Amino acid sequence: MSIDLSQEPKMTWVGAKTIVDPSISIKRGALYIAESRLRAMLNWWKSIIAFGLGNPTLYLLSIGIGIGSLVDKSLGANGIDHVSYLTFLAPALLATAGLQGALDEVTWPTLQGFVWDRTFFSMNATAISGKQVVNGVMLAAMVRCALQVFLYELCLLAFGAISWQSIPILLLVASTAGLGFSSLMLAFSASIKDDDGIFALVGRFIITPMFMFSGTFYPITSMPMYLQWIGWISPQWHATNLGRALSYGMPIEPWLLIIHWSVLIGMSVVGFSLAHRVFEKRLSA
Amino acid sequence: MAVNPDTEAMIVATNLTKSYGDFKAVDGINFTVRKGESFGLLGPNGAGKSTTMKMIAATSQRTSGELTILGKDPNISGPEIRAHLGVVPQQDNLDRELKVWENLMIYGRYFGLSRKFLKVKIEELLEFAQLGEKRNSKTEELSGGMKRRLTIARGLVNEPEILMLDEPTTGLDPQARHILWDRLFRLKELGVTLVITTHYMDEAEQLCDRLMVMDKGKIMAEGSPSELIKKYSSKEVLEVRFGSANNAAVALELAGIGQRLEILPDRILVYAENGEKALEEIVKKGLEPVTSLVRRSSLEDVFLRLTGRTLVD
Numbered sequence: 001m002s003i004d005l006s007q008e009p010k011m012t013w014v015g016a017k018t019i020v021d022p023s024i025s026i027k028r029g030a031l032y033i034a035e036s037r038l039r040a041m042l043n044w045w046k047s048i049i050a051f052g053l054g055n056p057t058l059y060l061l062s063i064g065i066g067i068g069s070l071v072d073k074s075l076g077a078n079g080i081d082h083v084s085y086l087t088f089l090a091p092a093l094l095a096t097a098g099l100q101g102a103l104d105e106v107t108w109p110t111l112q113g114f115v116w117d118r119t120f121f122s123m124n125a126t127a128i129s130g131k132q133v134v135n136g137v138m139l140a141a142m143v144r145c146a147l148q149v150f151l152y153e154l155c156l157l158a159f160g161a162i163s164w165q166s167i168p169i170l171l172l173v174a175s176t177a178g179l180g181f182s183s184l185m186l187a188f189s190a191s192i193k194d195d196d197g198i199f200a201l202v203g204r205f206i207i208t209p210m211f212m213f214s215g216t217f218y219p220i221t222s223m224p225m226y227l228q229w230i231g232w233i234s235p236q237w238h239a240t241n242l243g244r245a246l247s248y249g250m251p252i253e254p255w256l257l258i259i260h261w262s263v264l265i266g267m268s269v270v271g272f273s274l275a276h277r278v279f280e281k282r283l284s285a
Numbered sequence: 286m287a288v289n290p291d292t293e294a295m296i297v298a299t300n301l302t303k304s305y306g307d308f309k310a311v312d313g314i315n316f317t318v319r320k321g322e323s324f325g326l327l328g329p330n331g332a333g334k335s336t337t338m339k340m341i342a343a344t345s346q347r348t349s350g351e352l353t354i355l356g357k358d359p360n361i362s363g364p365e366i367r368a369h370l371g372v373v374p375q376q377d378n379l380d381r382e383l384k385v386w387e388n389l390m391i392y393g394r395y396f397g398l399s400r401k402f403l404k405v406k407i408e409e410l411l412e413f414a415q416l417g418e419k420r421n422s423k424t425e426e427l428s429g430g431m432k433r434r435l436t437i438a439r440g441l442v443n444e445p446e447i448l449m450l451d452e453p454t455t456g457l458d459p460q461a462r463h464i465l466w467d468r469l470f471r472l473k474e475l476g477v478t479l480v481i482t483t484h485y486m487d488e489a490e491q492l493c494d495r496l497m498v499m500d501k502g503k504i505m506a507e508g509s510p511s512e513l514i515k516k517y518s519s520k521e522v523l524e525v526r527f528g529s530a531n532n533a534a535v536a537l538e539l540a541g542i543g544q545r546l547e548i549l550p551d552r553i554l555v556y557a558e559n560g561e562k563a564l565e566e567i568v569k570k571g572l573e574p575v576t577s578l579v580r581r582s583s584l585e586d587v588f589l590r591l592t593g594r595t596l597v598d
Contacts, residue, residue, distance in 0.1 A: 016369040118376060125367060127368035284346055
């Protein structure tokens with residue numbers, strides 16, 4: 001392509017001193033980061049919606065209805081917690097949706113930001129700080145997480161697994177779990193040099209066991225003691241138990257309720273402070 | 286353009302040092318950049334240019350020494366300083382998932398600029414970067430030169446007081462380089478202070494009012510391109526080749542011709558006020574170079590003199 005150098009582009013120039021007020025970015029930087037992440041997500045909105053509705057539908061049809069009818073048939077009215085198997089399963093599935101929805105926004109995109117496109121460095125070249133990048137990324141991840149949980153809830157509602165009254169509290173529980181886990185995973189993702197199959201390992205040896213051994217399909221107490229610890233440290237179990245207690249009223253000790261909330265919130269406190277530290281360090285190297 | 290020493294100082298570095306463990310990437314350098322100046326950091330790969338740039342960009346913290354940018358200390362006022370800088374990094378770090386115009390929009394938003402202001406600004410910048418037709422393309426569809434222009438346009442979105450360009454034209458073809466130089470020259474005319482790193486001497490000569498030659502984290506020399514050439518080299522250079530096997534032997538016989546000799550593996554450089562005359566002297570000695578060439582001294586010669594190495598290895 002040949003370009004005419006004689007063209008004179010117009011350029012108004014007042015100067016940054018006049019047009020840029022640093023205090024605005026210092027105050028709202030995280031929102032700007034979230035804005036750009038959500039803008040990028042908008043490119044995928046069709047897949048996000050399709051996946052958000054399609055995945056639960058398939059899952060509910062196969063596991064929920066298939067296995068559910070088997071369980072309900074054999075247990076009858078004395079089903080687990082005296083509710084249908086699908087209702088018992090619903091809070092666990094929502095917890096998974098919350099964990100996974102937020103996780104997708106903090107793993108690969110973090111490598112993209114630090115290694116492949118280095119976009120985090122371009123953000124940090126402006127008035128935006130490393131902490132604000134973390135907060136913005138997490139904010140966008142929570143939007144994605146809440147959306148994914150909400151879509152799942154719609155499916156569960158359609159299958160009669162949850163009541164519409166329980167939608168807000170289940171959304172809150174699953175999103176809190178997503179927040180705690182993904183903030184820790186953000187700190188982890190930010191501290192790896194490049195992907196050497198590490199995320200696949202995390203998927204296989206952390207995410208999957210967490211899903212399988214956290215009382216997702218049956219009460220955690222039906223597992224032998226030496227496996228139950230996996231549930232205790234897993235956000236999946238804490239969110240599932242909370243969801244069951246707060247949606248259909250699974251009987252629970254009050255102190256356990258406090259523990260569940262504390263673990264999920266505590267995870268995000270630790271996750272954020274670690275992520276802040278790792279980001280600041282890596283961006284200023 | 287000579288800059289008055291009373292002009293506002295945009296960057297002042299005193300004993301600026303950056304170490305990574307035992308390795309000193311930047312080793313106690315001193316310099317000042319004044320408003321409206323176009324300041325170049327010249328040096329080979331690993332000289333400490335990029336590290337210096339990152340410190341000036343208020344992202345990388347210095348290990349020791351003093352640094353003041355736009356009157357502020359970057360260790361304390363990083364975000365305030367960065368709000369008024371434009372940064373064009375060595376590697377384009379555009380957002381691949383966003384379109385050309387969106388890249389400019391989100392970047393402008395990072396500075397807290399309003400969408401209304403940015404709508405107008407983006408049109409100007411697209412025209413400036415000659416990317417108007419590509420506004421809706423994804424950045425991965427752009428050529429190397431276009432990406433570079435977009436990265437530069439992005440660095441201008443906040444109308445920065447200082448625009449920092451880290452190797453702006455490395456990896457570009459000659460035409461793309463000339464377009465970029467033209468654009469940067471226009472920014473200079475607008476009064477934007479430019480800080481440029483490069484290992485191309487022609488780029489430094491084209492764009493920089495003043496240069497700092499760096500090697501191994503230290504400043505080897507400082508001055509305008511013509512001052513540096515005058516101080517560290519002769520007016521002309523005669524390049525003669527006798528075949529790589531013979532250069533070293535012939536060089537002994539050339540002693541005394543010109544002011545200084547530089548023996549490179551493939552050729553001998555004879556530094557002289559008059560290159561043609563030096564060539565005559567060589568021929569008079571009965572030596573016949575395979576090829577000979579007389580040229581003006583350049584910054585490459587300055588660098589060779591200062592470090593004993595060529596710029597682009």
